[in-house]
Amino acid sequence: MTHLLLALLMAAGPAQLARQWRVAHEKEIVAELSALVAIPNLASDKVNIERNAAAIAEAFTRRGASVKLLRVEGAPPLVVAAMDGSRARPTFTFYAHYDGQPVDASQWISPPWEPVLRGTGSEARLYGRSSSDDKAPIVAMLAALDALRAAGAQPSVNLKFVFEGEEEAGSPHLASYIAQYKSELATDGWLLCDGPVHQSRHSQLYFGARGVTDLEITVYGPARPLHSGHYGNWAPNPIVALTHLIDSMRDADARILIDQFYDDVSPLTPAEREALAAIPPFDDDLKRELVLGRTEGKLPLNEAIHQPALNLRGILGGHVGEKASNAISTEARASIDFRLVPVQTPERVRQLVEAHIAKHGFFIVRDEPDPATRRAHPAVARLVWGAGYPSARTPLDAPLSRQVAAVLTEATGVAPYRLPTLGGSVPMHLFTDGGRTPVVGVPIVNHDNNQHAANENVRLQNLWDGIEVFAALFSGLR
């Protein structure tokens, strides 16, 4: 490359420079993402989760970063990569996670950890667990570093990268990491690269995220499966007990019926309302795309996600279809996730939910109840809570909030939508250090990526655009 060409490219800006570089290296970028997606990445899969961390560490080391694998007992390592320039400059930290949601392989068209390209043109996508959530952002950062290095461009700030290995398991050790590794994780601001762009494909920033906690409820029927003819309408059917309990907790229009559940919900600020109002309506498009004949409740999506949610992740009791038999089953289970908004806390939600379940006539246990316990109470519910965390929100007018929006506007030519709170959960609250450190979400992946479900994918065009976004931020943050 001639010096003249290089100078022209730099003048055209880091995003354009990254695009040129990407166009010439698409195959290598997809190959690097595929290699990473091919490593199974359940947080509980101790062997493979280490392989993911090692692969990411190696990739950043190769780009000249100084990399550490931080460790706390019983957790996957936290990968920290630093590219330091001058001490006088601020340090900004880009976060993503390398673990993925559990898979039900039977529902995947191709195996979850055997990445495969499908589709053509602007709809070409790479399929595989975590192809979007969050391995695409990680590889986009690597490609942006490559593009800048190829052009001889230096980052404008000290860059730090932090990759977590158990975000999809509820980030149970992230607080320990942050407490234990204060200097390694010190930063002037976080950029969280989890989550999708707007459903219209417009770029989008988020400044908060809903909190989350999850609950597995098991309710009990007879000690052994019973013939539904000989015992039906006498022996308690656990499925019916469970459906009535669920329905007592929320209505079909998303309203949570648990006493005091909305007491801790803070209203949006005028600036937040304004940012929401600036996002064009798109619910009708989305209803068409998702084949919906209705939505729950009356709020448009962007307002709905600023409310708490009680979602049924799953329900299981007895058998349906070919395997259904005329029996009353011994138990029924439901898995629920709660989404929390400021200033709800998982602790308070647990209190309220348990009070509700007890009020609804269930004796609450933590382990499999013994026969004496089951006989002694009309209804017994075993509750198992997952790890959880509260929501968080950085003000829209914080300096980092304004700066990131400005860099993206310049790089892409359009102002990104600004979502006060992402509907999904990222452990933003841990990064804010009690509100002292600004945290901005910079998602790059497509919304229709099936994240958390079968056939997760990343649209390659989103990967390409993401490389430009990161190149612009690496060069444009001050």
Place this chain on the structure above:
Amino acid sequence: MTHLLLALLMAAGPAQLARQWRVAHEKEIVAELSALVAIPNLASDKVNIERNAAAIAEAFTRRGASVKLLRVEGAPPLVVAAMDGSRARPTFTFYAHYDGQPVDASQWISPPWEPVLRGTGSEARLYGRSSSDDKAPIVAMLAALDALRAAGAQPSVNLKFVFEGEEEAGSPHLASYIAQYKSELATDGWLLCDGPVHQSRHSQLYFGARGVTDLEITVYGPARPLHSGHYGNWAPNPIVALTHLIDSMRDADARILIDQFYDDVSPLTPAEREALAAIPPFDDDLKRELVLGRTEGKLPLNEAIHQPALNLRGILGGHVGEKASNAISTEARASIDFRLVPVQTPERVRQLVEAHIAKHGFFIVRDEPDPATRRAHPAVARLVWGAGYPSARTPLDAPLSRQVAAVLTEATGVAPYRLPTLGGSVPMHLFTDGGRTPVVGVPIVNHDNNQHAANENVRLQNLWDGIEVFAALFSGLR
């Protein structure tokens, strides 16, 4: 055996004779039952269901019966075995079925079609699908015939045996068989040998059976699984739609909430109430045995089963436990069986249920709905009804009803309990020929046999007692 001993045994009665014979041949009897249980017997498993029919035909042929395999298109054969004596005598027909309920092999301690003995003494049991329901009665009949033949005793009536191969699939072709083979199936009365004895282990007769019909409901969420954070409390969760629909159909105390559902329920006659009252209370024992802290509703079991029931056979949506992910699933399914009492009909029940579901806001479809249908309606329910049939009841004071009770009282020394209607379903209505032919249920197997569920078993003592019951009936009916 000396002539004197034989004469003594006959004087002691056919039940005692059968006992002597059984004690000397337990191994062979269990071996014959095991061989029969070892043949997989789903009605839909065309190859194996024929093997069951052939094995039973061979066993009755070997005992000197003239055997026919009756056939109607698309159904397993109806095995009919006749042991004719004099034309002047009446003919009584013993019915059982040789097919079994579907299995979920993962829930069985030992494979469902690999029979195995477990337990000792009076609690020794043979485990395997249909060990109780209904292969034990079939083998008990064979052993009773052997015992009588060994003693040179002739049946007191013309005996006929009819074995059905798709009772657990709802007997969809039994009506065709009965219409098509009038002379082969002509009889003066039916003895149905399906179902269990009383929970106290006391012998029991039944004179009616609840009817049955089943329904699979599928409701729909988004076209693809959605992230529960980004879409939770906006995109309709199909599990929640389903739980609300179920709860609108019945309360947690077994009361069915569907309009007019109880309009066709006939009250019991005074004689039926009296027979019920003669059965000692046992609900508390049963609650203890089944580890129940409550029952549904306030009726004791024997009264409850004289009411209709709506039982949830299964429910499934999304995932629970380790496989649960933070997603909104695309559909949720429930499988329901209805138990009907005189004079409810499946047709009327279907009408009422569908009117209820429609009133509850669901657009009803029969096949997988296309996207246009799903977009056009706030809620869509796919309904798939199984085959069904109504209940039936023979009067307690019919001659055959009195005769069977008297033979059992003499053979066992105690009067059997008389249940006007069995809680379970047998297609009794088809046998009654519009009320002209008496039908009495003569169950032999243990109540705690896990029939229709995993680890089905027959208690050997029940098998032994059953042999005596059949020997007494074969020799004592007039």
